[in-house]
Amino acid sequence: MATPVVMPQMGESIAEGTIVRWMKKVGDQVERDEPLFEITTDKVDAEIPSPAAGVLSEIKVKEGETVAVNSVVGTIAQPGEDVKDVSARAEPPPPAAAGPASAFAQGATADEEAGRHVSSVGAMPSSSLEERRRQRSSPLVRRIAQENNVDIAAIAGSGIGGRVTKHDILAHLGRQQAQGPTPPASGIAPQTPRPRPTMPEARSAEPDARVEVQPLSPMRKKIAEHMVLSKRTSAHVHSVFHVDFSHVERLRREKKEEYGRLGARLTYLAFIAKAVIDAIRRQPLINASLEGDNVVYKKDVNLGIAVALESGLIVPVIKNADEKNLLGLARAIADVADRARAKQLKPEEVHGGTFTITNPGQFGSQFGLPIINQPQVAILAVGTIEKRPIVVDEAIAIRTMAYLTLGYDHRLIDGAVADRFMADVKEQIEQFNPNQV
Numbered sequence: 001m002a003t004p005v006v007m008p009q010m011g012e013s014i015a016e017g018t019i020v021r022w023m024k025k026v027g028d029q030v031e032r033d034e035p036l037f038e039i040t041t042d043k044v045d046a047e048i049p050s051p052a053a054g055v056l057s058e059i060k061v062k063e064g065e066t067v068a069v070n071s072v073v074g075t076i077a078q079p080g081e082d083v084k085d086v087s088a089r090a091e092p093p094p095p096a097a098a099g100p101a102s103a104f105a106q107g108a109t110a111d112e113e114a115g116r117h118v119s120s121v122g123a124m125p126s127s128s129l130e131e132r133r134r135q136r137s138s139p140l141v142r143r144i145a146q147e148n149n150v151d152i153a154a155i156a157g158s159g160i161g162g163r164v165t166k167h168d169i170l171a172h173l174g175r176q177q178a179q180g181p182t183p184p185a186s187g188i189a190p191q192t193p194r195p196r197p198t199m200p201e202a203r204s205a206e207p208d209a210r211v212e213v214q215p216l217s218p219m220r221k222k223i224a225e226h227m228v229l230s231k232r233t234s235a236h237v238h239s240v241f242h243v244d245f246s247h248v249e250r251l252r253r254e255k256k257e258e259y260g261r262l263g264a265r266l267t268y269l270a271f272i273a274k275a276v277i278d279a280i281r282r283q284p285l286i287n288a289s290l291e292g293d294n295v296v297y298k299k300d301v302n303l304g305i306a307v308a309l310e311s312g313l314i315v316p317v318i319k320n321a322d323e324k325n326l327l328g329l330a331r332a333i334a335d336v337a338d339r340a341r342a343k344q345l346k347p348e349e350v351h352g353g354t355f356t357i358t359n360p361g362q363f364g365s366q367f368g369l370p371i372i373n374q375p376q377v378a379i380l381a382v383g384t385i386e387k388r389p390i391v392v393d394e395a396i397a398i399r400t401m402a403y404l405t406l407g408y409d410h411r412l413i414d415g416a417v418a419d420r421f422m423a424d425v426k427e428q429i430e431q432f433n434p435n436q437v
Contacts, residue, residue: 002081003052005036005074007067017041018066018218019073024056030076037073038343040218044314044350045343052076066218144169144232167225170232219312230374235410238369241422244430245271245385245400251437259330268385269305269359270330272404274436275428276380277301277322277329280355283421287354289375290412304353304373305333307340308363315373316340317353326436361385367403377409378418380425 007017017039024030024037036050058075061067141164145152155172157164216224248271259266280287280301289296303321307314316336318324324332339345356373361384368381383403390399404425408418 002057002075002077003054004072005051005076007039007061007069007071007073008048009069016066016068019061019063020045020218021063022059022074023047026056026059028056030054030056041222041347044345044347045219045311046345046347047343050076054078057081064215064218141166141169144173144229148173166229170225170228173232217311219309219314223312226374227371230371233374234372234377236369236372236407237410237415237418238405238407239415239418239422240367240403240405241426243402243404243426244390245402248429248432249400251432251434255437259327262327264327264330265334266326266330267333268402269333269357269382270326271429271432272380272382272425273303273305273321273329273333273357274326275425275432276355276357277303278428279421279424281322282424283417285413285417286378286408286421288377288412289354290377290409291375295412298354300354302352302354304356304376305336306356306358307337309341314340314345314350315353315356316345316349317351319349319352356380357382361402367405369405370407372407372409377412378421379407381405381407 007019018041020038020040022037023035030036030050030053032051032053033049035047036056038045038047054076055078056074057077059073060075061071061073067073141152144150144166150169150172152164152169155164155168157168245268248268252266252268252271256266284297285295287298287301289298300320301322303318304315305318307316316339318329318332318336321329321332336345336349353373353376355376356370356379358368358370358379359382360368361382364384367383370379370381372379381404383405385400385402387398388401389396390401391397392399404422406418406422
């Protein structure tokens with residue numbers, strides 16, 4: 001009997017996925033659990049195994065197309081089998097029979113990562129602004145609409161079932177800003193605004209221009225949406241500290257081989273992670289989040305480690321990182337980084353982070369001004385670690401130095417709190433306890 005191939009549910013908050021490539025073509029023989037196609041979502045990239053052995057007899061969704069979870073994307077059949085009726089047999093239940101989970105899949109979009117709970121849409125028409133918001137949007141979109149006094153009912157939704165997505169509302173706000181302020185209803189003539197410089201309109205390349213035009217990848221689109229949302233949401237401020245890694249360098253040199261025998265790579269990042277976790281215990285606000293008018297203090301430190309990929313950036317999360325010693329952190333960092341590059345992360349390993357470390361210094365950057373990973377309120381960027389001349393006790397000395405930059409949300413964290421946290425991190429790195437190694 002033919003077996004339908006469906007878009008999998010890659011986590012609770014994932015509603016759709018994009019097929020990046022098919023690893024098999026129609027007519028190819030496949031084995032059960034053999035990688036069949038690759039997908040990308042706003043959370044993770046993954047290779048999807050074949051649900052059965054047989055022949056790939058049909059591809060219903062082409063590379064680059066985005067479909068809702070549980071949609072049939074292809075068919076695995078036995079040689080000579082008629083598969084005309086497979087799609088009909090495999091279609092998911094209609095909306096009327098759908099439960100809460102499938103209702104979310106039909107109504108939400110993958111870029112609305114804050115939409116963990118979906119309000120039911122009633123059959124009766126609504127007249128209030130708040131009711132219209134709830135009918136055609138996720139909680140994240142409703143919050144953006146409320147903060148900017150936008151009527152969602154006036155926005156044409158591009159999401160599944162006509163829902164207004166985060167991309168739709170951000171585009172709408174962008175158009176409003178470009179048009180300028182709305183004239184007041186009182187009839188009083190507004191002041192003439194000062195002229196502002198305008199960007200040149202986008203033009204298609206000339207026929208003889210030496211250019212190559214490529215569409216954004218699905219991952220690149222999601223990164224762009226998340227970064228724009230974060231800049232709109234958080235009041236970004238950055239503090240930069242110059243940190244002496246000479247002591248850590250000596251400890252690392254002494255213990256590197258021993259850690260290697262234990263199957264761990266003792267990197268500078270492991271020392272930084274340990275210092276950050278210990279400092280968070282004394283400054284718990286750094287590990288919190290802001291939800292409306294409430295501060296949510298997270299009891300666990302779930303440490304996000306940004307990993308650069310050829311196609312973009314992904315942030316796997318080390319859950320309960322505060323329970324690990326230096327050896328455990330070294331192992332965990334290497335593990336998630338290796339599996340991120342091999343596209344072997346699980347959906348639950350790329351969400352739930354409470355603080356993120358990014359390491360642009362591995363490419364030679366002196367320091368960076370990172371964008372906060374929502375809904376977190378702080379992120380640490382590590383600059384390149386290298387020997388530099390500095391003044392020590394009225395003399396010039398050569399030390400292993402690096403710039404550490406904390407990006408933080410000034411809506412919740414004041415500069416004094418951020419700088420006390422960074423001073424704590426700096427002190428722990430410069431005076432790292434050898435007994436912890």
